[in-house]
Amino acid sequence: MIxxxxxxxxxxxxxIVIILTLCxxxxxxxxxxxxxxxxxxxxxxxxxxxxxxxxxxxxxxxxFFYNMVVVDPFAVFFKLLLVLAGIFVVLFSLQSKELDSYYxxxxxxxxxxxxxxxxxxxxxxxxxxxxxxxxxxxxxISSYVLVGFTKKETDSAEASTKYIIYGAVSSGIMLYGISxxxxxxGATDLAxxxxxxxxxxDIPMILNISILMIxxxxxxxxxxxxxxxxxxDVYEGAPITITxxxxxxxKTAALGLLIRFFSVSFIDSNGLTATGIWQTIExxxxxxxxxxxxxxxxxxxxxxALRQDNIKRMLAYSSIAHAGYLLMGVVxxxxxxxxxxxxxxxxxxxxxxxxxxxxxxxxxxxxxESIEKYKGLGFRAPLESIAxxxxxxxxxxxPPTGGFVAKLYIFSAAIxxxxxxxxxxxxxxxxxxxxxxxxxxxxxxxxKPESNEGIIQFDLPSKTILLILLVPILLFGIYFSPILEFAxxxxxxxxx
Amino acid sequence: xxxxxxxxxxxxxLSHFLILxxxxxxxxxxxxxxxxxxxxxxxxxxxxxxxxxxxxxAFSRFTxxxxxxxxxGLFVIIxxxxxxxxxxxxxxxAYKRFKTINLDDxxxxxx
Numbered sequence: 001m002i003x004x005x006x007x008x009x010x011x012x013x014x015x016i017v018i019i020l021t022l023c024x025x026x027x028x029x030x031x032x033x034x035x036x037x038x039x040x041x042x043x044x045x046x047x048x049x050x051x052x053x054x055x056x057x058x059x060x061x062x063x064f065f066y067n068m069v070v071v072d073p074f075a076v077f078f079k080l081l082l083v084l085a086g087i088f089v090v091l092f093s094l095q096s097k098e099l100d101s102y103y104x105x106x107x108x109x110x111x112x113x114x115x116x117x118x119x120x121x122x123x124x125x126x127x128x129x130x131x132x133x134x135x136x137x138x139x140x141i142s143s144y145v146l147v148g149f150t151k152k153e154t155d156s157a158e159a160s161t162k163y164i165i166y167g168a169v170s171s172g173i174m175l176y177g178i179s180x181x182x183x184x185x186g187a188t189d190l191a192x193x194x195x196x197x198x199x200x201x202d203i204p205m206i207l208n209i210s211i212l213m214i215x216x217x218x219x220x221x222x223x224x225x226x227x228x229x230x231x232x233d234v235y236e237g238a239p240i241t242i243t244x245x246x247x248x249x250x251k252t253a254a255l256g257l258l259i260r261f262f263s264v265s266f267i268d269s270n271g272l273t274a275t276g277i278w279q280t281i282e283x284x285x286x287x288x289x290x291x292x293x294x295x296x297x298x299x300x301x302x303x304x305a306l307r308q309d310n311i312k313r314m315l316a317y318s319s320i321a322h323a324g325y326l327l328m329g330v331v332x333x334x335x336x337x338x339x340x341x342x343x344x345x346x347x348x349x350x351x352x353x354x355x356x357x358x359x360x361x362x363x364x365x366x367x368x369e370s371i372e373k374y375k376g377l378g379f380r381a382p383l384e385s386i387a388x389x390x391x392x393x394x395x396x397x398x399p400p401t402g403g404f405v406a407k408l409y410i411f412s413a414a415i416x417x418x419x420x421x422x423x424x425x426x427x428x429x430x431x432x433x434x435x436x437x438x439x440x441x442x443x444x445x446x447x448k449p450e451s452n453e454g455i456i457q458f459d460l461p462s463k464t465i466l467l468i469l470l471v472p473i474l475l476f477g478i479y480f481s482p483i484l485e486f487a488x489x490x491x492x493x494x495x496x
Numbered sequence: 497x498x499x500x501x502x503x504x505x506x507x508x509x510l511s512h513f514l515i516l517x518x519x520x521x522x523x524x525x526x527x528x529x530x531x532x533x534x535x536x537x538x539x540x541x542x543x544x545x546x547x548x549x550x551x552x553x554a555f556s557r558f559t560x561x562x563x564x565x566x567x568x569g570l571f572v573i574i575x576x577x578x579x580x581x582x583x584x585x586x587x588x589x590a591y592k593r594f595k596t597i598n599l600d601d602x603x604x605x606x607x
């Protein structure tokens with residue numbers, strides 16, 4: 001027993017590093033009384049070390065802590081994505097002026113951020129329903145506080161109130177669904193649930209309802225229609241850095257969890273066809289349901305984004321639309337679908353973080369988040385505006401950017417899966433999305449600045465970060481096969 | 497009342513607990529949907545979490561789930577306590593900004 005625990009610890013280094021970082025941040029916050037953001041640099045170091053330990057896990061495949069967590073290529077891929085997003089968000093936070101007025105509480109900020117990272121890393125690697133629920137809640141509770149971190153702002157206070165109410169209710173519904181699922185199968189482990197379902201002759205309706213309830217919780221985290229109502233308000237009210245991590249990392253983790261939950265629990269090991277997974281849980285037409293959710297997310301997200309003026313709110317609706325595109329891959333769920341989701345998430349990380357970063361830089365220097373006020377910025381901050389243009393063009397999915405490749409793969413996977421109507425909707429909504437993305441570009445470049453507005457200077461670190469975010473997007477527009485290969489290898493553990 | 501129904505009531509089994517938890521769950525959802533006071537909504541959430549807990553304990557008593565159910569129940573209590581603590585802090589902060597805890601009045605973000 002002790003041997004197994006010790007052996008498990010040796011595979012748990014990335015998470016242990018994050019936990020240690022969390023503790024060190026608390027202690028450092030108590031001891032070091034400095035104006036410099038020491039805790040931020042500690043967290044950055046912790047995340048980098050954690051990322052390196054994750055790299056050492058590549059290629060491994062095993063389950064640890066009595067089948068509570070696994071280390072497999074799928075988990076490693078998602079953990080790398082999450083740590084990468086975390087590193088960027090910490091870099092953003094170090095530069096954010098919004099957080100500066102709360103400098104005495106910076107320690108708390110980074111502590112909660114590490115807690116959130118830990119929760120998200122466990123979300124993508126746990127295979128036990130109890131562990132899934134706890135990881136889910138660790139992520140949620142940290143993010144509730146972080147959304148309300150700038151607590152003197154009324155927007156922030158309102159956003160966190162709304163977030164915790166939506167979050168608590170949907171995770172409560174998810175827990176009820178989990179309780180029914182566990183009760184019916186008599187197992188908490190995903191693989192054991194699979195066994196129990198395979199041995200049953202009939203699948204009762206209540207089981208389908210329990211999975212629907214679990215889908216409510218996960219849909220809330222992914223922010224997909226009809227569980228998206230919190231997203232615009234929360235994204236607008238939260239500090240930009242937190243909006244960025246919610247839009248990228250939180251969504252990525254929840255999607256990883258959703259994929260693992262569906263493909264491990266309900267995969268039919270006997271007849272592995274294109275619809276093999278969904279046959280195990282007959283009763284509800286799952287593919288149509290998820291396809292409908294994806295279509296609704298694309299339509300609602302893109303159409304509502306058209307009339308937004310706040311950049312954060314506009315990006316919130318755009319992220320709802322992107323959740324729809326990602327969910328399209330879940331509908332297909334064969335190797336192609338999953339690999340294209342992972343490629344999409346990888347590119348989405350860079351382009352969405354980039355858009356949020358430029359929005360944050362503008363908010364730092366001209367104190368506005370309104371797209372109308374962006375007029376003339378193309379001449380006052382040329383480099384940043386060009387970068388923003390590339391990020392937005394990539395979010396639309398126009399070549400030669402990475403966003404095009406991501407959309408191309410997910411669309412072609414859907415076509416080969418026979419989902420023509422879904423791809424049609426996706427294509428039309430992509431064209432619609434061009435309008436609101438390009439409106440930002442139009443405001444930046446097609447208006448002359450006022451005569452009293454000079455050139456805005458940005459410091460070297462911000463330019464470097466911008467470049468680091470920009471290069472992969474342009475690079476992956478041309479050369480993306482390594483990521484795709486890695487993604488394809490990663491999903492093989494599900495037997496696909 | 498029919499004697500068979502009384503007999504069913506007198507001999508509690510799994511179904512009794514599941515019905516109880518389903519009623520609690522529905523009451524929780526009703527509270528969340530109909531109440532406008534944040535504290536009342538949070539009480540509804542507690543009802544939902546506790547209904548799930550009753551399920552877990554009942555399943556572990558009447559099926560071969562054994563101790564797993566109790567374990568999950570304990571963890572859920574901890575999570576519920578943490579969530580309630582954070583929720584109350586957030587609501588207190590919202591009260592300071594808005595001077596109200598009515599959900600309909602805490603809505604300046606629109607669009």
